[in-house]
Amino acid sequence: MLISANRVLLADVDDFAPGWVQVTGGRIVAAGSGEPPSPPDEVIDGWLIPGYVDPHSHGGGGASFVTDDPADVDTVLSAHRAVGTTTMVASLVTGSIPDLKGQVRLLAQKVSDGDLAGIHLEGPWLAEKFKGAHPVSLLADPDPAVVEELLEAGGGAVKMVTIAPERSGALEAIKVMVAHGCVPAIGHTNADYETTRAAITAGARGATHLFNAMPTLKHREPGPVLALWEDPRVVLELVFDGIHVRPELAAFVMQTAPDRVSLVTDAMAAAGAPDGDYVLGELAVEVRDRVARLAGSDTIAGSTLTLDRAVHNAVAAGVPLAQAVRSATCINADYLGLTDVGRIATGLRADLVVLDDRQQVTRVMFRGVWQ
Numbered sequence: 001m002l003i004s005a006n007r008v009l010l011a012d013v014d015d016f017a018p019g020w021v022q023v024t025g026g027r028i029v030a031a032g033s034g035e036p037p038s039p040p041d042e043v044i045d046g047w048l049i050p051g052y053v054d055p056h057s058h059g060g061g062g063a064s065f066v067t068d069d070p071a072d073v074d075t076v077l078s079a080h081r082a083v084g085t086t087t088m089v090a091s092l093v094t095g096s097i098p099d100l101k102g103q104v105r106l107l108a109q110k111v112s113d114g115d116l117a118g119i120h121l122e123g124p125w126l127a128e129k130f131k132g133a134h135p136v137s138l139l140a141d142p143d144p145a146v147v148e149e150l151l152e153a154g155g156g157a158v159k160m161v162t163i164a165p166e167r168s169g170a171l172e173a174i175k176v177m178v179a180h181g182c183v184p185a186i187g188h189t190n191a192d193y194e195t196t197r198a199a200i201t202a203g204a205r206g207a208t209h210l211f212n213a214m215p216t217l218k219h220r221e222p223g224p225v226l227a228l229w230e231d232p233r234v235v236l237e238l239v240f241d242g243i244h245v246r247p248e249l250a251a252f253v254m255q256t257a258p259d260r261v262s263l264v265t266d267a268m269a270a271a272g273a274p275d276g277d278y279v280l281g282e283l284a285v286e287v288r289d290r291v292a293r294l295a296g297s298d299t300i301a302g303s304t305l306t307l308d309r310a311v312h313n314a315v316a317a318g319v320p321l322a323q324a325v326r327s328a329t330c331i332n333a334d335y336l337g338l339t340d341v342g343r344i345a346t347g348l349r350a351d352l353v354v355l356d357d358r359q360q361v362t363r364v365m366f367r368g369v370w371q
Helices: 070-082 097-114 144-153 169-180 193-202 221-230 247-257 307-317 319-328 328-335
Strands: 003-010 015-025 028-035 042-050 052-057 085-094 117-122 158-161 183-185 237-238 261-263 277-278 283-288 293-294 352-355 359-365
Touching: 003 169, 042 085, 042 169, 042 319, 042 359, 052 117, 052 158, 052 193, 052 307, 052 328, 070 085, 070 097, 085 097, 097 169, 144 158, 144 237, 158 169, 169 183, 169 193, 183 193, 237 247, 237 328, 247 319, 261 307, 261 319, 261 328, 319 328
Parallel strands: 003 042, 052 085, 085 117, 117 158, 158 183, 237 261
Antiparallel strands: 003 015, 015 028, 042 352, 277 283, 283 293, 352 359
């Protein structure tokens, strides 16, 4: 199938331009700028981009990745794929170590089957003061041996772990994660600037939802925010829903670190589903007016965001469309070492999305097939 469009975001160009894509057997076998090499099978009226890549999501479509039923995983994937996210990492929340091992093994099979791109452990090695939507009774210091057990339970499927670096044993645990090819991400933390810097030196390379669940940046106590923001080695997650971070600040972060911002959803089950009462891990969550909070509190409990809306929100805040798309595609793929997705380039998986002028998803191609 030969596809052409007047506005394509190819891997080797900075902005949208006329171009074409040749798809065969679920793969991009050729792509280029300008006129296609022969009459196209299809001319796209819209903006042609790679499929979105979400490295931090807990659920959607009324289902959660925290499950013992593989069908729930399929429900989440379908809900997000419908709006352009063709690659997902399954994020887990704090649980007991035996429960987490079981969940990791189930999800690892979905990774092996090619349905998921990996697993993200968000907890239990988090700060009590900034626990967010995690049960405080199950938070713990990271024992490097236990960390290794959980990573080995995934057989290489665990791609990222969120950790509070001030907890006892955290720096050694970070080194264990790095040795397993896993990205340590700093988040849900009460660390100061110096401790965060030490964690980055030890191998931490991510910031889990920057600004959220960590101390505020202050002029005499810059804390983790400055340490993460200033270091060119660190990828900065942003939940660009207008709730987690004020849009003007999120856009400013993208302006100052254009190649390091990862747009993520941190979505829970209500993404792509109605308002109502849900569960995130072990905790009850109320979703009202598309905002998810722990039941009976003001604590944010994930989001109802999808990546198409994150891109739209970024553009509405003044971020160029090409940059917003890269933050939801190739930057996320590179963040977790996913070499098969995130770009329109020869040899990669044929995951394509068509946007209209309002960044609404009008069509989705998944592995070479229009959905």
